[in-house]
Structures are given as structure tokens and as C-alpha cells.
């Protein structure tokens with residue numbers, strides 16, 4: 001295995017400038033290293049993977065040094081647009097190295113949302129005419145592959161993809177510390193919110209552990225969970241999925257249970273939701289300040305006043321809660337509002353170590369969800 005320290009050293013030696021990306025569980029140790037060791041001007045955790053490519057482009061324009069863009073392959077689609085429309089050798093020809101966590105790699109069991117993306121990964125890269133290599137686990141070979149990747153990216157003025165398999169990186173020597181004052185766990189807050197949501201409401205939950213917690217809470221309480229749509233992939237799109245449902249629901253409440261990283265990934269959904277103003281739309285953001293599901297790397301939500309953002313985007317009501325005792329009153333207020341409303345819940349990072357994964361297939365969940373919503377509220 002490779003130490004993150006060695007890996008970043010090879011990149012430094014090869015002339016890499018900025019590091020930008022969206023965290024991934026396979027890159028957790030690498031992420032912990034760059035977060036604790038690189039100065040802030042050399043490392044940016046971006047809202048989505050396309051923005052990371054854009055940061056690398058901008059940094060190259062100013063310094064002439066290629067950037068390192070890191071991402072999980074589920075976010076590769078977000079990166080495709082600025083890669084092909086800007087960085088590609090036929091356009092501006094901007095060198096960079098893309099470090100891509102290969103979830104769903106053929107032969108390695110993984111969740112349904114990773115299977116196809118994992119299988120088509122290399123053919124997608126080939127289809128984009130990008131040079132690529134697997135990052136070897138052996139340090140000697142990896143050092144050569146990294147040097148060759150940067151050389152090719154620069155010589156051919158192109159993005160170069162390095163695919164990272166499971167267990168490639170050794171643990172980082174230091175981990176970032178989080179200083180969140182919130183005491184409530186996401187799971188406890190979720191359970192409390194569920195008590196206020198009517199049985200006939202539709203729920204769209206965000207990507208990551210929140211959806212896993214929702215699935216387990218339903219099992220624990222013996223509820224069917226048929227009206228829950230778990231957004232297992234497509235991070236950031238839960239709110240627009242909920243909007244798509246709410247357009248057709250004039251009586252039934254539609255609840256989007258979101259994360260702060262997911263909210264930031266596609267914040268542009270907020271004014272669109274407000275513009276369409278479905279009166280049945282309820283948005284709850286479980287804000288732990290980090291990408292908890294993939295290792296706890298900070299999002300930029302700390303600089304955002306989420307209720308003020310929602311109001312500025314046109315939501316008819318927005319509030320914040322840190323103490324679950326106030327939930328009753330705030331949900332009452334939400335219900336009195338006429339258009340979309342948003343409640344921010346401050347929660348603490350972390351999850352149960354024994355948190356399971358949904359045992360229903362996504363296709364079965366989709367069938368049950370559609371059938372459950374066919375019956376009136």
C-alpha cells in the first residue's frame with residue numbers, strides 16, 4: 001500500500017500545484033492527509049466534481065502548474081462537462097491529473113448504485129479519449145505511474161485519469177478534527193422528524209448514511225418505508241426529485257431530507273423549487289458541517305446562513321433548530337407557511353458503527369414507492 005505522504009510527495013516532485021476535489025471513501029486517507037498537511041491555498045474541497053476541474057483549470061491558468069482533481073467515480077459525470085468542453089486538448093488543452101476512487105470495480109462487491117458506473121468506468125474514459133492508468137498498490141510502481149501521469153498530462157496538454165482501487169492508501173498520520181458544538185446525532189434527529197411526518201407523506205432522503213439510517217429506523221419500528229425514496233446515488237438531487245413529485249401532489253406532503261454537502265452540491269435547485277412554489281414541499285437539512293458518509297471532510301456550509309439562503313432563494317419559510325425540544329413548534333410553523341419551507345437541523349457528525357445497508361433492491365423500492373403514492377393521501 002502507498003502512504004498518502006509519499007503519494008503527495010511524488011505529485012509535488014512532478015510539479016502538481018493545486019489539489020481540488022469532492023471526498024470519497026476510497027480516498028479517505030489521502031483526503032485526511034491533504035486536509036491536514038497542505039496549506040489552504042493549495043487545497044479546495046469543492047461543491048461538486050465539475051467545480052474541482054474548474055478550480056484546477058483556473059489555478060493552471062495563473063501558475064502554469066497542473067492540478068490534482070480527486071473524486072469518487074460516481075461524481076465523474078459531474079466532471080465530464082468541464083473536462084470535455086474546456087480542459088480537453090481540442091479546446092484549451094489544460095493538463096491535470098484526475099484521481100478517481102473506483103467504486104463498483106468489476107470483481108469487487110459493492111452497492112447497486114456503484115455497479116454500472118464501476119463496470120463502464122474504463123470504457124467511459126476510453127470513450128473520452130483520455131489517457132489513464134490504475135494506480136498500483138506497490139509504492140515503487142506507483143511512484144513511476146504518478147510521474148508518467150503528470151508527464152503525459154503536461155506533454156499532451158490533457159487531463160489524465162488515475163483509477164484508485166480499494167485499500168490502496170495506508171492510514172494518514174494525522175486526521176482533521178471537527179469542532180461541532182451540536183449534541184444531537186443525525187439518526188436521533190431523523191427519528192424525531194419522522195414522528196412529525198404523516199404516514200401518507202412521501203419522503204425523499206439524501207445520498208449517504210441518512211438514507212441508510214432511514215431504512216433501518218423503518219425496520220426497527222416495523223413501518224413499511226414504502227413511501228420513502230432513498231436517493232442512493234445522484235448526490236445533491238434529492239430536492240429536485242422531491243420537487244418532481246411535489247408538482248403532482250396538491251394534498252400530500254412531500255419531504256426532502258437533505259445533507260449539507262448535498263445541498264451545496266446543487267444549491268441551484270433552491271430558487272427553482274421556490275419559483276415553482278409547491279405548497280406541499282418540506283425541506284429539512286441535516287447539517288453536520290461535513291461529508292460524514294465518506295470520512296467527515298468539511299463542507300463549506302460553515303460560511304452559510306442556511307435559513308437566510310433559503311429565504312433569499314424565495315422559500316416562504318425557513319428556520320433553524322439545534323435543540324430537538326423545539327421541533328414540535330417549528331414544524332407547526334412550517335405547516336402554516338404556504339409555499340416551500342426549509343428547516344436546518346444542526347447535528348453532530350458520526351454514525352453508529354453497526355449501521356446497515358438497505359436490503360431492498362432499488363428497483364423493488366421504486367415499484368413500492370410508486371404503488372404507495374398511487375393510493376390517495
Ligand SMILES: Cc1ncc(C[n+]2csc(CCOP(=O)(O)OP(=O)(O)O)c2C)c(N)n1
Nearest residue numbers: 074075208235259260261262290291292293
Ligand atoms: C456525485 C457524487 N459525488 C460524491 C459522492 C460520494 N458521497 C456520498 S455521500 C457523500 C457525502 C454527503 O455529505 P452530506 O450531504 O453532508 O451528508 P452526510 O454524509 O454528512 O450525512 C459523498 C461525497 C456521491 N455519491 N456522488
